[in-house]
Amino acid sequence: MSAPNHLDPRLLRAFLAVAEELHFTRAAARLYVAQQALSRDIRRLERELGADLFVRSTRRVTLSADGERLLPYARRVLAAHDELLAAFGEARPLLVDLNSPGLATGRRVLHRARELAPEHELMARFESGLTFAADELLAGRLDASFGRFAGLDPVLRAQLEQQPVRYEPMAVVLPEDHRLAALPEVPLAALAGETVYAGAGNPRTPEWTDLARQLFEGRGIGIASPAPLAVGDEEFQRIMAKLRNPVLAVVGFPAMPRTVVRPLVDPVPLSPVSLVWRRGLVHPGFDALRRAAAQLAREEGWLRMPVGGWIPAIDNDFMNNIISAHR
Numbered sequence: 364m365s366a367p368n369h370l371d372p373r374l375l376r377a378f379l380a381v382a383e384e385l386h387f388t389r390a391a392a393r394l395y396v397a398q399q400a401l402s403r404d405i406r407r408l409e410r411e412l413g414a415d416l417f418v419r420s421t422r423r424v425t426l427s428a429d430g431e432r433l434l435p436y437a438r439r440v441l442a443a444h445d446e447l448l449a450a451f452g453e454a455r456p457l458l459v460d461l462n463s464p465g466l467a468t469g470r471r472v473l474h475r476a477r478e479l480a481p482e483h484e485l486m487a488r489f490e491s492g493l494t495f496a497a498d499e500l501l502a503g504r505l506d507a508s509f510g511r512f513a514g515l516d517p518v519l520r521a522q523l524e525q526q527p528v529r530y531e532p533m534a535v536v537l538p539e540d541h542r543l544a545a546l547p548e549v550p551l552a553a554l555a556g557e558t559v560y561a562g563a564g565n566p567r568t569p570e571w572t573d574l575a576r577q578l579f580e581g582r583g584i585g586i587a588s589p590a591p592l593a594v595g596d597e598e599f600q601r602i603m604a605k606l607r608n609p610v611l612a613v614v615g616f617p618a619m620p621r622t623v624v625r626p627l628v629d630p631v632p633l634s635p636v637s638l639v640w641r642r643g644l645v646h647p648g649f650d651a652l653r654r655a656a657a658q659l660a661r662e663e664g665w666l667r668m669p670v671g672g673w674i675p676a677i678d679n680d681f682m683n684n685i686i687s688a689h690r
Contacts, residue, residue: 370411372444375437377404378416382434385424445647456484457648460496460508464489467615468529468636468665469509472656480651492568493639497523500641507644507652512637513678514570525637527682528656529665530672533578533632535559536603536610539621543609550629555583560608564589575611577675578632630673635682 493510
């Protein structure tokens with residue numbers, strides 16, 4: 364085994380996970396990465412060290428002699444690395460965009476993360492849409508956000524990473540005197556002929572408008588023309604009350620004055636929510652945020668596709684590729 368000039372701590376972390384789990388699938392789930400990415404990191408580490416670290420067979424994985432020799436060094440290096448990050452990370456809070464104060468998914472994940480890591484400061488931000496937040500992530504003005512990863516421009520996606528969190532059922536916000544307001548649930552077919560507000564023209568949320576466009580296609584449902592960009596809940600409510608269009612939302616969306624929120628059914632449209640961050644993000648509170656998202660997804664069944672659920676094919680691919688790797 365030869366000593367390289369530099370070793371990426373991420374590669375050592377991948378090695379340690381496999382060494383302790385002796386199972387690539389479990390190690391990948393522990394690190395929240397795809398198994399293929401984990402295998403690639405292990406192969407890179409083996410090339411850099413000039414040694415085979417594991418003995419692999421179709422049934423089991425064991426440490427090689429060189430792997431046994433590397434293990435105590437890897438543990439000491441990573442422990443020191445984590446101590447260093449913790450010491451300097453305390454000075455800066457982890458900035459987490461929740462999109463909007465009224466949306467529950469990101470808020471619940473953030474609250475759980477604060478319980479898991481009370482020693483770190485995790486602060487909420489509200490940037491309205493993932494497209495806008497993505498630019499802030501890449502500029503280092505935000506650390507993490509929530510939203511529809513597949514709806515981002517491919518150039519942005521290439522610089523970001525994601526962890527699926529939830530298939531969030533969608534709803535429609537209706538004026539209380541709307542013809543459909545008395546229904547407990549609104550079938551999509553019943554919206555035929557309606558013009559629904561879905562953020563068209565809002566430069567912060569094109570991923571949401573695109574989701575609506577795919578959902579409404581072929582159903583006779585129109586997307587409302589761009590409205591004046593409203594900043595803050597009060598202004599948004601004022602503009603929507605003036606226009607009186609139904610508003611596409613999610614089931615946990617807080618009702619506005621003189622409106623009702625009704626789940627959409629037949630099919631059940633889903634908003635795919637991921638935790639999103641810039642590649643290479645290092646912060647002592649970030650692991651708690653990822654663990655919180657994974658815990659809540661598991662406890663609440665957030666990543667179970669409901670019967671009759673609908674999401675666009677591209678979202679299905681992005682979500683399933685990572686979810687399957689963690690099973």
